[in-house]
Amino acid sequence: MAADLKxxxxxxxxxxxxxxxxxxxxSAYAVEALTDLVFMQLPQVGKHVKAGESIGEIxxxxxxxxxxxxxxxxxxxxxxxxxxxxxxxxxDPYGAGWIVRIRPDAPAExxxxxxxxxxxxxxxxxxx
Amino acid sequence: xxxxxxxxxxxxxxxxxxxxxxxxxAAGMFDVSHMGRLDVTGPASRDWLESLLTRRVADLDVxxxxxxxxxxxxxxxTILDDALVGRAxxxxxxxxxxxxxxxASNRDRVVAWLRSRLPAAGVVLVDRTTETxxxxxxxxxxxxxxxxxxxxxDAARIGGLGTYRNAAxxxxxxxxxxxxxxxxxxxxxxxxxxxxxAVAVWEAILAAGSPRGxxxxxxxxxxxxxxxxxxxxxxxELTAAADPFAxxxxxxxxxxxxxxxxREFPGASGLRRMRDEPAGRVRVGLAGTSKRAxxxxxxxxxxxxxxxxxxxxxxxxxxxxxxxxxxxxxxxEAATAGTPLEVAVREAREAVRVSSLPFYRRNxxxx
Numbered sequence: 001m002a003a004d005l006k007x008x009x010x011x012x013x014x015x016x017x018x019x020x021x022x023x024x025x026x027s028a029y030a031v032e033a034l035t036d037l038v039f040m041q042l043p044q045v046g047k048h049v050k051a052g053e054s055i056g057e058i059x060x061x062x063x064x065x066x067x068x069x070x071x072x073x074x075x076x077x078x079x080x081x082x083x084x085x086x087x088x089x090x091x092d093p094y095g096a097g098w099i100v101r102i103r104p105d106a107p108a109e110x111x112x113x114x115x116x117x118x119x120x121x122x123x124x125x126x127x128x
Numbered sequence: 129x130x131x132x133x134x135x136x137x138x139x140x141x142x143x144x145x146x147x148x149x150x151x152x153x154a155a156g157m158f159d160v161s162h163m164g165r166l167d168v169t170g171p172a173s174r175d176w177l178e179s180l181l182t183r184r185v186a187d188l189d190v191x192x193x194x195x196x197x198x199x200x201x202x203x204x205x206t207i208l209d210d211a212l213v214g215r216a217x218x219x220x221x222x223x224x225x226x227x228x229x230x231x232a233s234n235r236d237r238v239v240a241w242l243r244s245r246l247p248a249a250g251v252v253l254v255d256r257t258t259e260t261x262x263x264x265x266x267x268x269x270x271x272x273x274x275x276x277x278x279x280x281x282d283a284a285r286i287g288g289l290g291t292y293r294n295a296a297x298x299x300x301x302x303x304x305x306x307x308x309x310x311x312x313x314x315x316x317x318x319x320x321x322x323x324x325x326a327v328a329v330w331e332a333i334l335a336a337g338s339p340r341g342x343x344x345x346x347x348x349x350x351x352x353x354x355x356x357x358x359x360x361x362x363x364x365e366l367t368a369a370a371d372p373f374a375x376x377x378x379x380x381x382x383x384x385x386x387x388x389x390x391r392e393f394p395g396a397s398g399l400r401r402m403r404d405e406p407a408g409r410v411r412v413g414l415a416g417t418s419k420r421a422x423x424x425x426x427x428x429x430x431x432x433x434x435x436x437x438x439x440x441x442x443x444x445x446x447x448x449x450x451x452x453x454x455x456x457x458x459x460x461e462a463a464t465a466g467t468p469l470e471v472a473v474r475e476a477r478e479a480v481r482v483s484s485l486p487f488y489r490r491n492x493x494x495x
Binding site: 035036038039041057059060061062064 | 139140142143144145348352418419420421423444445447474476
């Protein structure tokens with residue numbers, strides 16, 4: 001799949017965009033594993049977050065899960081309509097299902113994340 | 129798959145919501161083999177259970193079952209479990225054959241407690257849990273599906289069973305103990321079959337039921353269905369030190385015989401005190417407005433107040449209602465239906481209203 005995507009071990013993806021920004025979402029595997037999504041808490045625009053910090057939560061019928069900033073930076077845009085159409089996460093997790101845009105403090109931080117092949121290997125090793 | 133009281137069980141086969149909706153609109157099939165199944169036989173079996181359980185057993189006719197608590201007199205009264213006590217067809221020698229279905233998480237201690245109370249003779253207690261399987265088929269199409277797998281005479285008998293009645297039948301060619309019971313708020317049956325035939329029965333029901341909308345259902349849907357139906361779950365609403373009257377479970381306790389005689393069983397005096405001196409928090413439903421559910425342990429508060437007036441015991445998004453629901457133990461002053469309250473969900477507060485239970489009641493053409 002897309003060579004420009006990087007993944008955190010906690011199942012978020014990040015894609016560099018023009019103008020020094022990056023788009024963040026959660027992986028198709030994570031959406032599939034959560035199933036039955038009912039609620040999403042999105043972060044505020046303007047918030048500065050550190051890599052690994054929770055930037056929101058996603059609730060399924062069975063549990064609540066945090067999702068985390070894959071890199072440090074400022075949240076510059078939030079996909080607000082997503083909270084009202086959670087099915088978009090399952091239909092198009094790497095497109096219309098994006099969650100936030102971040103202005104990374106240090107774009108080089110992305111190099112430390114997993115590439116598609118490494119993430120796929122991680123997913124394969126997860127218990128089912 | 130998750131570990132549940134030592135049993136490896138699916139939270140869902142596909143989707144909790146789809147499984148839940150299938151059970152409400154067509155049928156759901158649940159592998160509930162983790163539930164403890166005990167046989168109590170022998171000439172003294174019925175009277176022995178009468179002396180131990182919170183419900184009357186001495187007057188339990190063949191083919192009936194009752195919801196009961198299993199209590200000891202530790203600390204006045206300690207609730208070991210809630211259970212279904214049933215009476216199957218008498219043995220060939222005319223002695224009663226009683227059954228108990230207990231929670232998986234409590235099975236070991238209930239069996240140990242019962243064994244400690246066994247008389248020298250007249251009662252045989254056998255734990256059949258691992259040699260049998262239990263399959264629940266629930267929902268408006270459940271009876272049609274199960275009866276369609278029985279010979280005509282058995283189908284008529286099973287189809288004619290009242291709620292909390294049981295009978296033996298051949299289902300998909302396999303001898304089964306069938307009871308018109310369940311944990312979903314829907315009509316349906318629970319089948320106990322020999323373990324060696326469990327997969328064949330499951331597959332036969334799946335094959336016959338799938339065209340009618342039946343879905344296999346996991347623990348997730350089992351929990352959301354029983355929550356909507358207002359049914360308590362041991363370890364959540366019902367606990368060892370709970371006051372069952374405050375939980376609305378007074379019907380599970382019979383403290384005197386129809387003749388007015390005082391019934392004695394372990395914990396009876398403690399239960400009498402609880403009945404006569406109501407105190408402590410009571411079980412209520414909480415209906416939310418959003419989809420964001422309060423989970424077990426969440427504080428229940430009055431709007432604008434930081435002092436907790438209760439605690440959530442079970443909570444989830446309700447697929448039937450489309451919003452969050454919960455069961456909670458709350459102070460009596462805050463327990464009136466319609467009372468506006470809030471639940472703490474992480475750092476936020478969600479508005480809820482006290483609701484009578486159950487949240488969901490099926491449209492029952494038989495009533």
